[in-house]
Amino acid sequence: MATAGSGLAKVDGSVKDSIEVTVHYDLSKFDKDGKVSLHLVREPRNETCLNCHSKPMWKKRGASFIAFTDVHIAKGLICVDCHVAGSMATDERIRGKEVHQFGKGDDPSGYVRNDLDNTIRTCNDCHLKGYLNAPIAKHEWLPSFHLEELSCQACHIPERKVKSALVQVSDVFNPGTKISPPSKYIWTFYDQNMNYWNHYGELSQYTAKDQPTDRFITQYAKYKGKIFPVNPVHSAWPAIYTKGEKGLHQPRMKDVYDMWMLHKKDNKKYPELSKIIDDNNDSIPEINRPEEIEAFINSVTELLNNLGYDMKNRQVVWVFNDRMYFNGTEYENLEKEIYESSPYASVYKYNHDVFPAKAALGSKGCTECHSLSSENMFNRKIVKYPFGEDGKPVFEPQYVRLGMNGFMVWLSGFREEYIKTMEYALVLFLLILIAFNLLFYLNQKYGFIPENSSYVAIIYVITAAGLLFIYLKPDLNSYILPERIWLDKNHFILSLIPFLTGISLAA
Ligand code: HEC
Ligand code: HEC
Ligand code: HEC
Ligand code: HEC
Ligand code: HEC
Structure with a gap:
């Protein structure tokens, strides 16, 4: 070949x-x-790699690799600038050796050549030393322990522009169009916003260059001690459980497909499947209610018996993320890693499509993560189970998935959102007070305000009206007042103002 x-x-x-x-x-x-x-081209073009990697990286991670979505591609970096090989490699496991390997990271979903994990040129390899003219990352505004807790990607990939699959189930028959080959009708996907996604149908129409855009905010998980932006895939599927054995078997997808086809042609075959219906009105049935779970387990059991499978000591179960259902209501919890949604579905880290620095988390202030708002990193609701009894997703706050303490999250949100805001307001108030004092002091000395107390009142009224006007017009106050990140950056110096004023007043 x-x-x-x-x-x-x-x-x-x-x-x-x-x-x-x-x-x-x-x-x-x-x-x-x-x-x-x-x-031989020592440093291959990006297209060489993307011939194979483009589609899977889009489906799993919403990666696009175009100038619009990726600062590195926009600046002309190539895959092998980071995925270094041969003499360019930084890691001695591959450097200078004709082993035909290149640098890779450590993706939770991948077990191929784990011995070469983290041989890639890291973000810091370039951004601390300025390799290839990379801008030096300083982050002076950020308490430095954050760089231990958070990966660079966590802040620098705040969102994605291309659809990827958050949920992938292989239990129901998907009536979508253009799905091919036919047995793939047994796979159903939902995107990151929990909308049904006819992935296989679209694959037959799209090329990797015109991907379906569907912006979404990234989710996070803690992997080996650091927070990464990830796609923690959810799953539901039929399995064969053998008593006393670790791990599960999967019936052949083709058989499950045939079962559904037989039922669709003649609903007296596997009649219980008729109970499985669309509860959330997205036109696709899903298994979520106890009757549906029961009906599915019974039907697959009947299928395997019809096919002559040896079911001694075995039992059909329905696996839903980390739950293994024996019937409609009884289930056992399966062991999983904290970063996973399911022990039987992958977690994919995001590393490509890095945003410009100005879009990074934290660029609008510490409250982008530490606040009581339900929009921020910690409190945002993420999918825990794709379908509840009503067919709608069950959510949990993201800090739970990150293994964080709810009270501490609340406390740090309260501190950044309220205490600091009050402190900044106090500083503003003190600055105005100091300005007034200066004004009156100078007036005492040079007497430029006429000797009439109503002039003083007018100055107060104009100042108060001005402040109210600025307060009521958000676009104006962001124009006049310093930005939150500037305040947070200079937090220490700013807190000296009330402190020194207090001391001078006491003195
Ligand atoms: C002929 C198809 C093909 C081409 C061309 C190709 N790859 Fe791969 N690549 C694969 C396959 C298959 C795997 C293994 C998949 C897995 O790990 O499950 C892989 C694995 C990888 C991994 C490791 C993923 C992990 O587990 O962390 C990286 C990194 C990678 N490729 C980057 C590249 C780069 C960079 C190029 C271009 C220089 C490239 N690939 C070209 C098919 C290809
Ligand atoms: C700016 C550096 C950089 C560039 C440029 C880059 N990658 Fe990566 N890539 C990474 C990092 C970092 C990781 C994984 C680190 C980890 O998982 O710990 C990664 C991981 C991967 C993986 C494993 C799966 C994944 O997405 O995490 C593949 C495959 C891959 N890259 C292919 C490519 C291809 C193809 C290109 C060029 C089109 C490319 N990379 C360009 C930094 C880069
Ligand atoms: C091989 C070296 C290299 C690696 C590895 C690398 N970068 Fe870069 N990065 C660059 C270069 C070069 C630029 C473009 C500088 C410019 O604007 O001209 C850049 C630009 C950026 C920017 C945009 C800065 C701005 O001004 O908007 C960010 C953010 C960034 N990188 C973050 C990362 C992150 C996060 C990683 C790790 C996933 C990473 N980089 C890995 C070389 C690198
Ligand atoms: C807490 C979020 C956060 C983390 C973690 C983080 N960054 Fe940043 N980074 C930012 C923000 C916000 C900016 C823009 C403000 C600034 O210039 O400091 C920025 C700026 C940058 C810039 C542009 C610097 C410049 O002057 O143009 C680079 C490059 C960069 N970061 C790389 C990295 C790398 C590499 C890491 C990992 C070691 C990292 N960042 C970790 C939030 C973060
Ligand atoms: C990208 C999100 C992000 C941004 C932006 C961010 N932090 Fe944090 N911060 C974290 C995470 C994650 C932790 C670790 C929490 C844990 O492990 O419990 C943390 C912890 C802290 C802690 C210690 C624990 C606590 O909550 O009291 C302080 C203090 C803190 N951050 C202050 C700041 C300040 C000040 C800023 C702005 C200059 C800031 N953070 C910006 C994510 C962020």
Whole structure:
């Protein structure tokens, strides 16, 4: 294959059809000693890698790799600037060795060559030293322990522009159009906003270059001690549980598909499947109510019996994230990692499509994470189970998934949102007071305000009206007053103002 692919020879024959394989080398490509000089590109173009990686990375991570979504691609970086190989590699496991490997990270979903984990050139390798003219990341405004708690990606990939699959189930029959091959009708996907996504139908229409855009805010998980932006996939599927055995088996997808097809042609076959209906009005049935779970388990049991499976000591179960249902109501919790939604679905980290620095979390102040708002990183509601009894998703606050203490989250939100805001208001008040004092002091000395007390009242009224006007017009106050990040950045110096004023008053 490699010989034919590189154009060094013409290869005929067929192993499959038992026709002898012959290789006719193109001698014009060789010198008189029979040696070949190859045209090798040391640093391949991005398209070379994307030929294989584009579609999976879009479906799993909503990655797009275009100038619009990725600061690095926009600036002309190539895959192998980070996924370094050979003499460019930073890690001695691959550096300078002709092992034909390149730097990779450590994705929770991947177990291929874990021995080469973290051989990639890291964000810091470039952004602390300025390699390739990368801007130096200082983050002087940020208490430095944050860089231990948070990955760079957590702040610098605040959202995604391309749809990816948050939920993937393989239990119901998906009536979507254009799905191919037919047995894939047994897979149903939901996007990050929990909208049904006819993924296989779309694949037949889209190329990797015109992906379905569907902006979403990233979710987070703690992996090996650090918070990363991730896609923690949810799943529901039929399984075969063997008593006393660890792990589960999966019936053949084709068999489950055939079961549904038989039922669709003649609803007297596997009649209980008729109980499985669409409860959330998105046109796709989902298994969520106890009757539906029961009906599904019974139908698959009947299917496996019909197929002659040995079901001794075995039992059909329905797996829903970290729950293994034995019937409509009884389930056992399966062990899972805290960052996972399900022990049987992957968690994909986001590393590409880094946003410009100005869009990073924290650029609008500490309250982008620490606040009581339900929109921020900690309190945002994320999907816990894709379907509740009403067919709608069951949510939980993100801090639970991050293993954080609810009271501490509340306390830090209260501090950043209320105490600090009050402190800034106090500083503003003190600055106005100081200005007034200065004004009256100068007036005492030079007497430029006429000797009439109503002038003083007018100054107070104008100041108060001005402040009220600024307060009531948010666009104006963001224009006149300093930005929150500036205040948070200079938090220490600002807190000196009330402190020193207090001391001077006491003195
Ligand atoms: C012929 C198809 C193909 C091409 C071309 C290709 N890859 Fe891959 N790549 C794969 C497959 C298959 C895997 C293994 C998938 C897995 O880990 O499950 C893989 C794995 C990887 C991984 C490791 C993922 C992990 O587990 O962390 C990285 C990184 C990677 N490729 C980057 C690249 C880069 C960069 C290029 C271009 C220089 C490239 N690939 C070209 C098919 C390809
Ligand atoms: C700015 C640096 C950078 C560039 C440029 C870059 N990557 Fe990556 N890539 C990373 C990092 C960092 C990781 C994973 C780190 C981890 O998982 O810990 C990664 C992971 C991957 C993975 C594993 C799965 C995943 O998405 O996490 C694949 C495959 C991959 N990159 C392919 C590519 C391809 C193809 C290109 C070029 C189109 C590319 N990368 C360009 C930094 C980069
Ligand atoms: C191979 C070196 C390299 C690696 C590795 C790398 N970067 Fe960069 N990064 C650059 C370069 C070069 C630029 C573009 C500088 C410019 O604007 O000209 C850049 C730009 C950026 C910017 C935009 C800055 C701005 O002014 O808006 C951010 C944010 C960023 N990188 C974050 C990251 C993160 C997060 C990672 C790790 C996932 C990372 N980088 C990995 C080289 C790198
Ligand atoms: C808490 C969120 C947060 C984390 C974590 C974080 N950054 Fe940033 N980063 C920001 C914000 C906000 C800015 C823009 C404000 C500024 O310039 O400091 C920024 C700015 C940058 C810039 C642009 C600097 C410039 O002057 O142009 C780079 C590059 C960068 N970060 C890289 C990184 C790298 C690499 C890491 C991981 C070691 C990282 N960041 C971790 C929030 C974060
Ligand atoms: C990207 C989100 C993010 C931003 C922006 C951010 N933090 Fe944090 N902060 C965290 C995380 C995550 C922790 C660790 C919480 C834990 O492990 O319990 C933390 C912890 C803290 C803590 C210690 C624990 C606590 O809550 O009292 C302080 C203090 C703190 N941050 C202050 C700040 C300040 C000040 C800023 C702005 C300059 C800021 N943070 C911006 C995410 C953020």
